[in-house]
Amino acid sequence: MSVLVYTESDQGKFKKAAFEVASYAKEVANQLGTTVTAVAINADNTAELGNYGVDKVLNVSADALKDFNAKAYAATLHQAAANEDAKVVIVSSSADSKTLAPILAVNLEAGYASNVVAAPTSTSPFTVKRTAFTNKAFNMTEINSDVKVVGVSNNAFGLVENSGAAAAEAFAPNLDDSLFGVKVDSVDKVTGKVTIADADVVVSAGRGLKGPENWGMVEELADVLGAATACSKPVSDLGWRPHGEHVGQTGKPVASNLYIAIGISGAIQHLAGINASKVKVVINTDPEAPFFKAADYGVVGDAFEVVPQLIEKLKEFKANNA
């Protein structure tokens, strides 16, 4: 009857989102008067999950799950849910979790609510608040099925420390060959760089930068802040930056603590995609740019003057506050 949570890891290390969904699962378990069981797949240090209120960990260690495989991962969670008689299954909004969740929902005959930003407002009917219309609105969604799958947005619920036993138990799913109809051939991933999904800070730039050759200062600013870099749609359409950096309605969503927009006017589609970020800073020469209406802090000025200054001042700040 416990709440089941999938705590995702990468190269054996839990992602930040794993601790956030564990925190969320603990809140749901409290509301339901039950415990939290996490499923960890090929993760190293499952004891860490105890800090976020996980009572039990089903520890899956399987070579077959070395590469992500949506159906095999969903089958693992399905079997774990059956094992625990779980009625609520919590996943994150990572690319992989969003891929496996719909399959898992079918396996469990469960209603699935994605992009959930807050703890359930009621457990009967089970009601959650989620974003819709690409962050231009929220909707309250009731999940009516017996088993429920909840996908929690990144950086919305936050980390809540708790103590749990995180008692690890080996769990060996039964993985049929038929699950492996998709085989990973190669992965092209930048290592050692924070991703837009995981970043606390995102530094983003637009056409105001005039050309791809001017991105050095954007990357330097991101380095100083430990931030991910992103860009507006025109910039990715022009091929100045890779598609993977495009944030906005048809690009990646951003839900960072701090979003810095440099030379981005703030088209409605862009603002929708980054609206879930908590604090927004805009740097733009045009005081009439729509972004100023959506931002918390603004600097009217030339990016080529403001950004280098900001880099210098931040370096000083970091040195003094190290």
Next chain:
Amino acid sequence: MKILVCISHVPDTTSKINFTEGDTKFDTNGVQFVINPNDEFGLTRAMWFKEKQGASVDVVNVGGAETEPTLRKALAIGADKAIRVNAEATDGFFVAKQLAAVVKDGGYDLVIAGRESIDYNGGMVPGMLAELTSANFINNCISLEVEGTAATAMREIDGGKETSKTALPLVIAGQKGLVEESDLRIPNMRGIMMARKKPLTVIDAIDTAQETSAVKFEKPAPKGAVKLVDAGNIDELIDLLHNEAKVI
């Protein structure tokens, strides 16, 4: 190869979002509806398979009669025929079950959907459809090649890309990158004229449960005014971010 492209009928990306009937319904007043952008990338890729590999391309939508102009637009872009499942699309699982019935009935080899609709942003229909039809599934698909029954697909992952080998039957959830923005097609007059004569079949929905329901909508709280910092006083910005916003 028989391709089915799933088309969502969504408000244009520039639409102002408002609600009506006590914030329980989306206010369609004055709203321009379009093919969901993620689906349009998929439809454009499907046209490539049609023109280069002789595939047939059907389009499907789960929705009321008001969605037909959007299906006609897909026909004008070049799809062969359209199917509308006559039901209101609210719960993703419900929609996926409707589409699964269409896929099984039509014997499609490849189903192309978008990674999410830009209205409900559920992001669940393609994955559910793949599971319900025992097809392989590629989410966030940014490249797809098919030779015979073998397929090579690339998907966007957090921080990079992943290339996989798979096979038909296959469901992909496409997004920008599957084709470039500049590849998108605006229907020409000939396409629009031909679309009027192409079949648009309306079928009844199968009877199945709504597992979720959107009971109420709300808009984000209005934002306070922006605090402007002088370009010559970046120290103040850092001070605000550190002491007031507490984000650095």
